[in-house]
Amino acid sequence: MALFSFLKDRIQYVPTPSTIMTDGTNYLSKEKFDELTSELEHMKTTRRREIAEQLEYARGLGDLSENAEYEEARNLQAATEDRIRVIEEQLSHARIIEHSKSNSVSLGSFVTIQKQGEKEEHTYEIVGSAEANMQEHKISHRSPLGASLMDKKRGDVFAFETPKGPQKYKIVNVK
Incomplete structure (x- = not known):
């Protein structure tokens, strides 16, 4: 997971009630953080490769101006890149929450x-x-x-x- 080492400092953070409501941090459970990290890795590797193969196949079919397969692959590529940007944005502002030991309601409660x-x-x-x-x-x-x-x-x-x-x-x- 060296790809995501920049996120290491975001782990094990217990926010205070005053920061929870006012900052732009994206509070995530460890499970959700891992899920997004895994999805991002999949999108950047496997999914991009699959789309590149679809584009190559569609180009081989000839005229791109009337090529539905090519258009579909390009749309899929755009949607994938959009999703990658969204996940990267979420992770760049992410803090993994740990439930505090207090008896009051907080993130993770x-x-x-x-x-x-x-x-x-x-x-x-x-x-x-x-x-x-x-x-x-x-x-x-x-x-x-x-x-x-x-x-x-x-x-x-x-x-x-x-x-x-x-x-x-x-x-x-x-x-």
Whole structure:
């Protein structure tokens, strides 16, 4: 992984609550960082080679102005280069988060909340914006709910703006 040695200093960083919301850092879990690094390596090596082979084949078919295979390969090349730029940008501003040992909600925390007056509980992982995915119960620390949870502790009650208006929730657990 010598290709990505410039990213080594971004590992094992525990951000403070004041820097989490204000800086331009892209906070990532170690797993997401590794996933993006692997994808970048694949795109720069294997994918570029595959596209070069497709372009070479398409050029061999003759007239490029009426060559659908060539046009498709060029579009794929452009999309691949765009993805490479996006990943490089994400990684260039990346900090790998480690959950702090405090009892308050921070990046990397798993938080269980309960709407006041209801029995149903919901557990979310607080992640950086690049990893947010509601189907996986991962919410960004910059989302309205994520921002409302930051620095709260087990037992705290907080108000959160929902489509039905402000609602009160209780933090049942923080891990």
